[in-house]
Amino acid sequence: xxKIIPRTxxxxxxFLPAEARKRQYVIDTLRKVFESYGFxxxxxxxxxxxxxxxxKYGEEGERLMYKFEDKGRRKVALRYDQTVPLARVVAxxxxxxxxxxxxxxxxxxxxxxNPQAGRFREFIQCDIDTVGTSSLLADVEIxxxxxxxxxxxxxxxxxxxxxxxxxxxxxxNAIISSIDKYKKVGKEGxxxxxxxxxxxxxxxxxxxxxxxxxxxxxxxxxxxxxxxPLLKTSLPIEFDPILARGLDYxxxxxxxxxxxxxxxxxxxxxxxxxxxxxxxGDKQIAAVGCSFGFDRVIEAMTDLNLFPDELLTTKVLVxxxxxxxxxxxxxxxxxxxxxxxxxxxxxxxxAKMDKQLKYADQKNIPYVVLIGPKxxxxxxxxxxxxxxxEQKTVKIEDMVKIVK
RNA sequence: GUGAUGUUAGCUCAACUGGUUAGAGCAUCAGGUUGUGGACCUGAAGGUUGCCGGUUCAAGUCCGGUACAUCACCCCA
Numbered sequence: 319x320x321k322i323i324p325r326t327x328x329x330x331x332x333f334l335p336a337e338a339r340k341r342q343y344v345i346d347t348l349r350k351v352f353e354s355y356g357f358x359x360x361x362x363x364x365x366x367x368x369x370x371x372x373x374k375y376g377e378e379g380e381r382l383m384y385k386f387e388d389k390g391r392r393k394v395a396l397r398y399d400q401t402v403p404l405a406r407v408v409a410x411x412x413x414x415x416x417x418x419x420x421x422x423x424x425x426x427x428x429x430x431x432n433p434q435a436g437r438f439r440e441f442i443q444c445d446i447d448t449v450g451t452s453s454l455l456a457d458v459e460i461x462x463x464x465x466x467x468x469x470x471x472x473x474x475x476x477x478x479x480x481x482x483x484x485x486x487x488x489x490x491n492a493i494i495s496s497i498d499k500y501k502k503v504g505k506e507g508x509x510x511x512x513x514x515x516x517x518x519x520x521x522x523x524x525x526x527x528x529x530x531x532x533x534x535x536x537x538x539x540x541x542x543x544x545x546x547p548l549l550k551t552s553l554p555i556e557f558d559p560i561l562a563r564g565l566d567y568x569x570x571x572x573x574x575x576x577x578x579x580x581x582x583x584x585x586x587x588x589x590x591x592x593x594x595x596x597x598x599g600d601k602q603i604a605a606v607g608c609s610f611g612f613d614r615v616i617e618a619m620t621d622l623n624l625f626p627d628e629l630l631t632t633k634v635l636v637x638x639x640x641x642x643x644x645x646x647x648x649x650x651x652x653x654x655x656x657x658x659x660x661x662x663x664x665x666x667x668x669a670k671m672d673k674q675l676k677y678a679d680q681k682n683i684p685y686v687v688l689i690g691p692k693x694x695x696x697x698x699x700x701x702x703x704x705x706x707x708e709q710k711t712v713k714i715e716d717m718v719k720i721v722k
Numbered sequence: 723g724u725g726a727u728g729u730u731a732g733c734u735c736a737a738c739u740g741g742u743u744a745g746a747g748c749a750u751c752a753g754g755u756u757g758u759g760g761a762c763c764u765g766a767a768g769g770u771u772g773c774c775g776g777u778u779c780a781a782g783u784c785c786g787g788u789a790c791a792u793c794a795c796c797c798c799a
Contacts, residue, residue: 323772325790328789328790328791376797378723378796378797378798379797379798381723382797382798399799427799429798429799431797431798432723432724432796433791433792434792434793434794434795435792435793435794436799437798437799438799441799442799443799495797583799584799587799609799610799611799612799613799614799637757637758639757670756670757670758671756671757671758671759672755672757672758672759673759674758674759675758675759675760676758676759676760677759678759679759679760680759680760686758686759688757688758690757691757692757700757700758702758702759704759704760707758707759709758
C-alpha cells in the first residue's frame, strides 16, 4: 500500500488552534456589532445549481468558479461570493422576507485562482447588506457599522474613502478600471494604460484631471452630514474621486476603509448596487452593502498586536496523581466545570508530574491543580499559578475564587 | 491564464567547481530526580534530497518535464 502524504490542496489552508482562535475572535466580534445594527444572520449552501451562479461574474469569474457534476448528475458550482446567493434568497422567499431586508453573512467562498500574497482558493467573506431601500440612511448605516466593527476590533486608526459612481458618468468600464489603479501605478501609469486602450494622450490627461477635480455631489455631502452624529469619534473621512473599486456594478455610493500603518490595501469596501439583486425576478431591487477582507483584517491586527493576550480556551489543568486518586481529580473537574471554568484533565494517570506540568506550560494553561495523597486526606487540592509559580493548598470550594 | 524564483529530517537551514556512509539547530521521545513546568546535560529516533525521465563511471548538485510553494501580472476579497 502506498503511504499517503499528509497535505492540503493548493490554495486551501489549515488553521491550527492559535490561528483558529484569532479568526473566531474576529468573527464573534463582527457578529456582535452587525447584530447591534439590526443585521440578521443568513446562511446559504456551499453548493448551488450552476445556472444560479453561471454568467453572473463575467468571463474571469466563469473561469475561476468551481463547477462539477454531483452524484445525481446535477450541474453544480461552489459558492463564489455571497451577493448572488443573497439575490437568489431575496427572490425565492419574497413572502417571508419583508423589505428592507438587512442581513449579514460570514461563510467560505471558493475561487480557483492562482494563490499569492493574501489570496487563496478558499476564504471567508464577511458581508453586510441592506436590500430593498434606496434611502441614504441605509448607506450611512452600512458605513457606520463597518467603521464600528473595525473600531471594536481595536483598529482605531482608520480612514474612510468615499466616492459616488456619478463621478464616472458616461465613462467606459474598461477606462474606469484603469483609473482605479491610480494609487498603485501613479498618474503616468494610468495615462499609459489609457493610451494603450486607444485614447489620445491629451484626451486621457483631460479626463483624468477632470476626475481628480471632481467635487462631492449632493448624495455624498448628505452622507457626510448624516454620518457624523452616528459616530461618537471623529474619524478621518475623505472624498476620493479616484476611488472606483474596480467593480462595474456599483450605481451610487462607493467606499473603502484603510488602516493607517497597514498599507497592503483596504480592509473593507462596498457601495450601492441597485441593479444587481433583482437578477432573479422581474423588478430591480435597490441594495447597499459592504464586504470585509477577512484575511487582511487578521493580518493587520496581528501586525498591530491587537489580539487580546488571553485568547485561551483551557483555564485549568487538573493533574492525576495515580489510578487510585483519579476519582478525586474527577470530582474537582466536575465542580470547576459546573462553575463554567474551562477545565481539562491530563489523560494519563501514569504520567509523571513534570510531564503533566510541561503539558500545561506548552498549552499556556494558567492554573494547574494537583491532588496527591496529602490533599486527598484533608479533602483539599493544591492549585498552582503557572505564571508566578505560586501555589497553595485550599478547600475545593475555595478554588473557584482563585481561578476567577 | 502568464512570468520569475525556489523545493534537502516534523520545522529552519548546511553539504567547495558533480566524487565515499547527506550534516546541524529547534521540535519529538527516553534518561539525569519516581509530588512540580520553562533552563541545562546525556542518549535515541527521524532522509529513496518533491515526483518522473535524461546526461555521466558517478547526480542533492547538470538538463527536460511535472507537482507544489513564494512573489508578481491579470483579476479580485
